[in-house]
Amino acid sequence: MEMSAQCENGPPTKKARCEEGPPSAAPAEAGESVIQACVRKSGGLTPFSKEFAEWMDAQDDLASFKEEFHYPPAPTSESSSCIYLCGNSLGLQPKNTQPYVLEELEKWQRWGVEGHFPGVNATRPWVTADEDCRDDMARIVGAKPVEIAVMNSLTVNLHLLMCAFYRPTKQRHKIMMEGKAFPSDKFAVASQITHNGFDPETSLVELWPREGEHTLRTDDIEAAIKARGQELAVVMFSGVQYYTGQFFQLDRITRAAREQGCLVGFDLAHAVGNVPLQLHDWGCDFACWCTYKYLNSGPGNIAGAFVHERHANAGVSDLPGRLTGWWGHRKEDRFEMEHHFVPSPGAQSFMLSNPPVLCVAALRASTDLFARAGMERLRAKSLKLTAYLEHLIHTEVGQEYVEIITPNDPQQRGCQLSLVFKSDMGKVHEALGRHGVVCDIRKPSVMRIAPAPLYNSFSDVFDFVRLLRGLLLGSGEEKQ
Numbered sequence: 001m002e003m004s005a006q007c008e009n010g011p012p013t014k015k016a017r018c019e020e021g022p023p024s025a026a027p028a029e030a031g032e033s034v035i036q037a038c039v040r041k042s043g044g045l046t047p048f049s050k051e052f053a054e055w056m057d058a059q060d061d062l063a064s065f066k067e068e069f070h071y072p073p074a075p076t077s078e079s080s081s082c083i084y085l086c087g088n089s090l091g092l093q094p095k096n097t098q099p100y101v102l103e104e105l106e107k108w109q110r111w112g113v114e115g116h117f118p119g120v121n122a123t124r125p126w127v128t129a130d131e132d133c134r135d136d137m138a139r140i141v142g143a144k145p146v147e148i149a150v151m152n153s154l155t156v157n158l159h160l161l162m163c164a165f166y167r168p169t170k171q172r173h174k175i176m177m178e179g180k181a182f183p184s185d186k187f188a189v190a191s192q193i194t195h196n197g198f199d200p201e202t203s204l205v206e207l208w209p210r211e212g213e214h215t216l217r218t219d220d221i222e223a224a225i226k227a228r229g230q231e232l233a234v235v236m237f238s239g240v241q242y243y244t245g246q247f248f249q250l251d252r253i254t255r256a257a258r259e260q261g262c263l264v265g266f267d268l269a270h271a272v273g274n275v276p277l278q279l280h281d282w283g284c285d286f287a288c289w290c291t292y293k294y295l296n297s298g299p300g301n302i303a304g305a306f307v308h309e310r311h312a313n314a315g316v317s318d319l320p321g322r323l324t325g326w327w328g329h330r331k332e333d334r335f336e337m338e339h340h341f342v343p344s345p346g347a348q349s350f351m352l353s354n355p356p357v358l359c360v361a362a363l364r365a366s367t368d369l370f371a372r373a374g375m376e377r378l379r380a381k382s383l384k385l386t387a388y389l390e391h392l393i394h395t396e397v398g399q400e401y402v403e404i405i406t407p408n409d410p411q412q413r414g415c416q417l418s419l420v421f422k423s424d425m426g427k428v429h430e431a432l433g434r435h436g437v438v439c440d441i442r443k444p445s446v447m448r449i450a451p452a453p454l455y456n457s458f459s460d461v462f463d464f465v466r467l468l469r470g471l472l473l474g475s476g477e478e479k480q
Helices: 029-041 050-059 063-068 097-116 126-132 134-141 154-165 183-195 218-231 250-259 331-336 346-350 357-373 375-397 425-434 458-473
Strands: 077-081 148-150 174-178 204-207 232-238 263-267 286-289 304-307 402-404 417-421 440-442 446-449
Touching (some): 126 357, 183 204, 183 232, 204 218, 218 250, 357 375, 375 417, 375 458, 417 425
Parallel strands (some): 174 204, 232 263
Antiparallel strands (some): 417 446
């Protein structure tokens, strides 16, 4: 990758620091003020107490959703559930998933191929199966239905979108992304560069945090885009950074990139269903995401894609790199079997094959829950849940044992807090697992804790921190 002294291409040295703009994170008190307000409303209950956690749960208007999910049992008792804090990796199974999938299996059993058509299968015919959750998905990501396609898997969709929107020239052939991007994104972007005859060593621009910092400052991203603007073909970032939990300010990144004439795309794997998104209003060109994390659709399930409405009527000559298949042909005459491709409007022109009905049924089981809960209410609860987690780690565990590297500005993070331990992280993780906590670790040094507002409670957070505190500060064989 090309070397530069502006937080690009490798962790910075003392000579390679970004100096533009002040830190974007809010003061540390910002997250705690949420909890202080709740303490006042509770009549002065102590935050690190079961009584306070239960009081918070009693005020939660989304608490009933917890009963709509299956929980793995705790390893110590089949009669008690684990503390599941791993929605950042795989969401829990909604209880309506099995009946939704079984319904489609029964249709297949009863009708065979005729289940595709509304004349036989009047309720959710398979020929339009992807549309059964398309509108709910559009609301989750802040888009119009025409801008959404439910299809494929995340990296497949990223490749399809990059084929269409990465159109390098001798002057503009570079792609900018965060240096700590998820490996699959890095592999996909580098292979797209190679596929187009360029070299990732010179055409891939990676941005890294300043020396001694864990997250990228938005000011520095904007400055780097401005400095490189005439060389950049595409700017592509995560929505929420998988390792640090940073929620990038996507509106500002989009604006900065478009001012330089760049196309803009996002990988929203850790953002969709987690943080508020307004893809249409922000104006990015494309985005893609998986649905098995915060959207709870099941391991490896079908993914989603966004293509902005301004590209909705792009013809074959407008997007010459778009890879096409028969399900991307317009619906009106798709079954005429002509060999002249006429794209469907919007994102659905990128569909290649008919959607897997059982996968869509599992996704619909979750999007129906999101439609009932609403992203605004979920975000409001999430802000309190993660603020409570942050507060207890600071006050009851302390920085001598663990550091939170996720931004302390609530507007620059989602559910997840990324913890770095001063002791052996692997041993801490194993000990938590023995006590019924499900979370994950990412090398080299992060444990990710993600209380999801659909199915996690304030009592879950309290119980987790109580266990963590006992393991780190206690005595005996579990002390780390």
